[in-house]
Amino acid sequence: MTDMPVGERQQLAPPSDDTGILGWVRKNLFSSWGNGLTTIVLIVAMVWILSGFLEWALFTANFTASTGSECRGGGACWALIREKFRYIFFGSFPYEQHWRPLFAVISMLAMLVLSADRRMWNWRLLVIWSVGSFITFLLMFGQLHIPLSLMLFVALAGGTIGLAMRSAVADPTERSAYYALIVIGLIGLALRIFGVLPSWSLAIAPLSYVETSLWGGLPVTLILATYGLLFAFPYGILLALGRRSNLPLVKGLCVGFIELIRGVPLISLLIMASVMLPLFLPSGTTIDKFLRAQVAVILFAGAYIAEVIRGGLQSLPKGQFEAADAMGLNYPQKTLLIILPQALRVVIPPLINTFIGFFKDTSLVLIIGIFDFLNTANQALVDPNWAGFPGEVYLFAAFVYFIFCYSMSRYSKYLEVELNKGTRR
Amino acid sequence: MAVESLGSAPRRTRVAPWNDPVIRGWVFQIVVVSLVGLLAWYLVSNTMENLARQKIASGFHYLEREAGFEIGDTMIEYSPASTYARAIWVGILNTLRVAVLGIILATVLGTVIGVGRLSPNWLLSRICEWYVEAFRNVPLLLWLFLFYKLISEAFPGPRQAISMLWNSVFLSNRGVYFPVPMADPIHQWMGLAFLVGIAAAFFINRWAKQRQATTGQPFPIMSTALGVIIGLPFMVWLLGGAPSHMSWPELKGFNFVGGTVIQPEFTALLVGLVLYTSAFVAEIVRSGILALHKGQSEAAAALGLSRGQSMRLVLLPQALRVIVPPMTSQYLNITKNSSLAIAIGYPDLVASVNVTINQTGQAIENILIIMAAYLSVSLSISAFMNWYNKRIALRER
Numbered sequence: 001m002t003d004m005p006v007g008e009r010q011q012l013a014p015p016s017d018d019t020g021i022l023g024w025v026r027k028n029l030f031s032s033w034g035n036g037l038t039t040i041v042l043i044v045a046m047v048w049i050l051s052g053f054l055e056w057a058l059f060t061a062n063f064t065a066s067t068g069s070e071c072r073g074g075g076a077c078w079a080l081i082r083e084k085f086r087y088i089f090f091g092s093f094p095y096e097q098h099w100r101p102l103f104a105v106i107s108m109l110a111m112l113v114l115s116a117d118r119r120m121w122n123w124r125l126l127v128i129w130s131v132g133s134f135i136t137f138l139l140m141f142g143q144l145h146i147p148l149s150l151m152l153f154v155a156l157a158g159g160t161i162g163l164a165m166r167s168a169v170a171d172p173t174e175r176s177a178y179y180a181l182i183v184i185g186l187i188g189l190a191l192r193i194f195g196v197l198p199s200w201s202l203a204i205a206p207l208s209y210v211e212t213s214l215w216g217g218l219p220v221t222l223i224l225a226t227y228g229l230l231f232a233f234p235y236g237i238l239l240a241l242g243r244r245s246n247l248p249l250v251k252g253l254c255v256g257f258i259e260l261i262r263g264v265p266l267i268s269l270l271i272m273a274s275v276m277l278p279l280f281l282p283s284g285t286t287i288d289k290f291l292r293a294q295v296a297v298i299l300f301a302g303a304y305i306a307e308v309i310r311g312g313l314q315s316l317p318k319g320q321f322e323a324a325d326a327m328g329l330n331y332p333q334k335t336l337l338i339i340l341p342q343a344l345r346v347v348i349p350p351l352i353n354t355f356i357g358f359f360k361d362t363s364l365v366l367i368i369g370i371f372d373f374l375n376t377a378n379q380a381l382v383d384p385n386w387a388g389f390p391g392e393v394y395l396f397a398a399f400v401y402f403i404f405c406y407s408m409s410r411y412s413k414y415l416e417v418e419l420n421k422g423t424r425r
Numbered sequence: 426m427a428v429e430s431l432g433s434a435p436r437r438t439r440v441a442p443w444n445d446p447v448i449r450g451w452v453f454q455i456v457v458v459s460l461v462g463l464l465a466w467y468l469v470s471n472t473m474e475n476l477a478r479q480k481i482a483s484g485f486h487y488l489e490r491e492a493g494f495e496i497g498d499t500m501i502e503y504s505p506a507s508t509y510a511r512a513i514w515v516g517i518l519n520t521l522r523v524a525v526l527g528i529i530l531a532t533v534l535g536t537v538i539g540v541g542r543l544s545p546n547w548l549l550s551r552i553c554e555w556y557v558e559a560f561r562n563v564p565l566l567l568w569l570f571l572f573y574k575l576i577s578e579a580f581p582g583p584r585q586a587i588s589m590l591w592n593s594v595f596l597s598n599r600g601v602y603f604p605v606p607m608a609d610p611i612h613q614w615m616g617l618a619f620l621v622g623i624a625a626a627f628f629i630n631r632w633a634k635q636r637q638a639t640t641g642q643p644f645p646i647m648s649t650a651l652g653v654i655i656g657l658p659f660m661v662w663l664l665g666g667a668p669s670h671m672s673w674p675e676l677k678g679f680n681f682v683g684g685t686v687i688q689p690e691f692t693a694l695l696v697g698l699v700l701y702t703s704a705f706v707a708e709i710v711r712s713g714i715l716a717l718h719k720g721q722s723e724a725a726a727a728l729g730l731s732r733g734q735s736m737r738l739v740l741l742p743q744a745l746r747v748i749v750p751p752m753t754s755q756y757l758n759i760t761k762n763s764s765l766a767i768a769i770g771y772p773d774l775v776a777s778v779n780v781t782i783n784q785t786g787q788a789i790e791n792i793l794i795i796m797a798a799y800l801s802v803s804l805s806i807s808a809f810m811n812w813y814n815k816r817i818a819l820r821e822r
């Protein structure tokens with residue numbers, strides 16, 4: 001056509017149906033006959049379904065009715081949610097005290113959001129969780145009684161862990177502080193056991209006491225999932241280490257326990273916790289129903305976390321173990337300083353997915369009669385004045401669960417990319 | 426000197442017993458085991474004491490006693506006069522029924538959605554993506570409640586039942602009623618013929634593969650196998666005089682009589698399990714297909730295989746290696762999650778046992794039964810899937 005050298009040819013824009021919106025539509029929706037047909041069928045189906053749904057959920061919906069009978073006949077009855085949302089979120093917590101579970105939820109969310117920031121992944125995490133947990137439980141219970149023996153035990157545990165983790169890097173002052181904590185804890189506990197120290201407890205009681213049977217809704221779901229994972233975490237690590245150990249008896253115990261728990265449904269553990277735990281303990285001791293459910297969730301979570309962490313341990317090259325041995329580190333040093341920091345980094349994204357699973361699975365506690373978020377939503381349907389609108393309440397509850405789980409799964413995906421930046425080409 | 430000691434045979438240096446790793450290991454194990462044993466002993470002795478104090482009998486004798494409770498949905502004959510053992514067996518069969526159907530349907534639906542997510546059609550892949558996100562980010566229990574309530578409240582009562590297919594199928598809040606053939610001895614023979622057909626198809630498949638490997642001639646395996654599996658029972662039916670009496674559902678009083686019914690509890694449980702699990706299966710299938718190198722499908726095309734052939738012979742066998750292990754855990758999840766049936770009133774194993782616990786008070790034995798049943802189902806599923814996984818694993822030469 002033209003004999004002009006290449007460089008002097010007039011540069012033409014690409015064909016107009018190849019760029020812009022039109023080009024995109026052509027490429028992604030109508031690239032072939034079959035493709036175009038699929039698109040048209042899908043659009044028709046979506047318009048049909050969406051228009052029906054919007055008609056029900058928006059155009060003919062009732063937002064303001066004061067009783068269920070006013071709602072009937074039209075579309076969705078969102079007035080029910082307006083009427084019941086405080087019960088759905090906070091259960092039977094005393095009505096005028098609802099600000100307490102509200103702030104407890106905010107405090108727990110703040111804890112979770114702050115822990116999501118990688119800059120906090122050091123000693124700050126410990127501070128965030130101690131302060132956050134204290135605020136949460138103070139708000140929920142209203143009064144906390146911290147027994148002396150618990151404080152002494154915390155001192156002992158803190159000193160031991162501090163010494164084990166930081167014995168190589170701590171300066172003499174820090175080290176003597178750990179020793180002091182251990183000595184205080186040991187002597188105090190011994191004196192307490194022999195009855196020299198009285199059974200005294202520190203009472204912090206700024207608010208009225210609310211027992212766990214009145215707790216309900218979102219705080220219950222959040223507490224069960226968060227503290228389930230928190231307490232299951234260290235014991236999941238121990239189980240995973242035990243499963244990878246060379247000691248046959250320890251390994252056998254851990255494998256047996258993990259497989260037993262993973263082989264049975266959570267419901268059977270919950271039923272077991274609610275009917276068998278009272279039998280296991282000396283007669284006369286009663287344990288709180290909420291605590292029983294929490295124990296079952298922790299037991300269950302530990303086995304699953306152990307398997308996730310085992311994946312991380314297996315992903316470490318053998319050289320890491322051998323190098324640590326060659327350095328002359330003993331088992332606790334090797335595990336705490338070399339193995340776990342690397343293994344745990346790998347398993348953070350799958351751990352978040354495990355957490356999403358627990359967040360959903362805590363809904364099963366309604367079977368043993370605990371008022372978690374799903375159960376309070378369920379109870380909101382029982383009111384005879386508002387009977388007959390299950391769809392609205394369940395969609396609302398599903399929406400709340402979705403927001404939580406979806407944002408966590410997004411975060412887990414982001415973190416996976418973020419943590420692999422160093423190793424990606 | 427150091428040089429000399431290098432030359433001599435390595436001599437085991439004597440270490441103090443408290444520094445010997447072997448001795449340390451045993452001491453540590455003995456300590457751990459005795460601590461666990463101590464805890465177990467403490468729990469068992471407390472339990473014994475509590476049981477004695479509350480005068481709860483122990484042992485499995487209660488299993489032979491009369492159960493005395495109704496079960497709404499049974500696959501075998503059962504009445505309140507049957508034993509507890511039979512009630513629990515009914516529960517186990519119900520669990521297995523919903524688990525097996527759920528596994529099959531969730532695999533099919535999940536594969537469709539997973540392949541749909543990879544479709545070049547943008548709209549289709551977005552819809553599949555939102556399907557996955559919507560179902561897996563909401564608790565299964567919530568889906569079960571929603572479906573159950575929708576069925577029991579949105580469907581009309583039996584008197585206003587929606588009739589379909591010329592008054593043979595009825596939809597109501599009591600379930601779906603549809604006609605079934607009257608019981609006839611020929612049905613057992615048809616079942617036998619069906620099994621024989623499956624076995625025959627298996628051998629035809631082996632023979633056809635062998636023939637293709639030696640002579641290169643392909644054989645229409647799919648149509649032959651289908652013909653054998655469906656044709657044999659049909660022929661048995663014809664030979665048996667083609668009995669065609671049907672039992673039709675009829676409205677009598679407040680409910681339907683005759684025909685057979687799919688209970689709303691079962692429907693809600695199955696639909697919930699399948700939709701929820703298919704979201705996870707879709708992700709597994711998608712990642713399995715994405716794990717394959719693009720060159721595989723290009724090479725298959727270059728060999729002249731059709732799209733179907735390249736999927737069946739080249740891509741799927743390789744993708745399965747990635748898919749099978751996580752799929753196993755999803756199958757286990759379906760089985761375990763079927764225990765949520767108790768929340769909507771489907772009489773599965775946990776539901777039967779829970780009633781038994783409340784009636785007999787023998788919690789420990791009953792919970793042992795639940796655990797033993799689920800563990801044996803779980804272990805057989807994982808054994809089967811491990812065998813299958815080994816069979817399709819890469820054979821490295």
